[in-house]
Amino acid sequence: MDVRVDDRLTDRLNIASARKRRYPFDDDVIDWSVPMSSDYVYMPEGSSFLHGTAVWERLSDTERSHVTRWEVTQILRNAGHGEHILNQGILAMLWHTDPYEPAWRFMLHEVAEECQHMAMFNEWVRRNDDMRTWSIARGRRGTGAALLAQLVAPRMPELFWVYVLLFEAVGDLVNDAFVRDRSDRLHPTLRQLMRAHRIEEARHIAFAVRWIENGVPKLSPARRWLLQRATERTLLWLSRLPRLMPVAYSEQLAPYLSKEEFEAAVTDPRYTEHVGRHLQPVAEVLIECGALHPQRIAPGPDGRLIRLAGGVDA
Numbered sequence: 001m002d003v004r005v006d007d008r009l010t011d012r013l014n015i016a017s018a019r020k021r022r023y024p025f026d027d028d029v030i031d032w033s034v035p036m037s038s039d040y041v042y043m044p045e046g047s048s049f050l051h052g053t054a055v056w057e058r059l060s061d062t063e064r065s066h067v068t069r070w071e072v073t074q075i076l077r078n079a080g081h082g083e084h085i086l087n088q089g090i091l092a093m094l095w096h097t098d099p100y101e102p103a104w105r106f107m108l109h110e111v112a113e114e115c116q117h118m119a120m121f122n123e124w125v126r127r128n129d130d131m132r133t134w135s136i137a138r139g140r141r142g143t144g145a146a147l148l149a150q151l152v153a154p155r156m157p158e159l160f161w162v163y164v165l166l167f168e169a170v171g172d173l174v175n176d177a178f179v180r181d182r183s184d185r186l187h188p189t190l191r192q193l194m195r196a197h198r199i200e201e202a203r204h205i206a207f208a209v210r211w212i213e214n215g216v217p218k219l220s221p222a223r224r225w226l227l228q229r230a231t232e233r234t235l236l237w238l239s240r241l242p243r244l245m246p247v248a249y250s251e252q253l254a255p256y257l258s259k260e261e262f263e264a265a266v267t268d269p270r271y272t273e274h275v276g277r278h279l280q281p282v283a284e285v286l287i288e289c290g291a292l293h294p295q296r297i298a299p300g301p302d303g304r305l306i307r308l309a310g311g312v313d314a
């Protein structure tokens, strides 16, 4: 496989991975001793699927604490599965990469860091084992994505890195909301966990962007067309997802909200639109990298991406 990231950048990222490692079980990175108490909330202001709903207004502080702790545990469980899928793709690429390339080591750093993130998310999930959550690893879609990642990554690496960028863009939105929330009520372990995650993800994003940037001009016109169409379809699909976070109703929520109220909250445009809007800057990066045709996609009136009428092909 031809690595498309120049050695100078990869060497810099290798050094940064070694020196700026945020190991989640180091005491100065995450304090795991803070108790899970109803004094805390577990989702940043404005980020819970219940924020802004009548249900939220109805709940007491203790109930809000319980529901948001369930929500963040559910999200982190599936975020770990997302990292697992990504790792399967990178390891598949590594098999076809020359070990004398600096990128061989960086991809291994990336896998190691994602493994750390998986361990960090899992630590949270196990410390909250009173929360019953649903796993994408049990569904056919999650398993299909894991298989597909291994097939796509070595054959069409530019497309694989586009998927990585999109996954990490949504993850970054979550990380950022936790890091920016200054409230004393937000559980401090979560803020530290998200900060550690964001620092390491910045390297992964830089590597993915450079690979796409350098790789696209070398693609044949047919493969470039395929990449741009696949990117466009995925972006439009993500932008219009009826429900965003992999949250599913749990009977545990029954004392606080009904299944109907849950469905109404997770599919409410107020909740799904902000991610749609967040995809716009990612779309701009993808246009600059050549992975997306500039005249086929644009933000619609609500900020979510739409296909342009009469868009021009690459």
Ligand SMILES: [Fe+2]
Residues within 6 Å of the ligand: 083, 113, 114, 117, 197, 201
């Ligand atoms: Fe990660």
Ligand SMILES: [Fe+2]
Residues within 6 Å of the ligand: 114, 168, 200, 201, 204
């Ligand atoms: Fe990553």
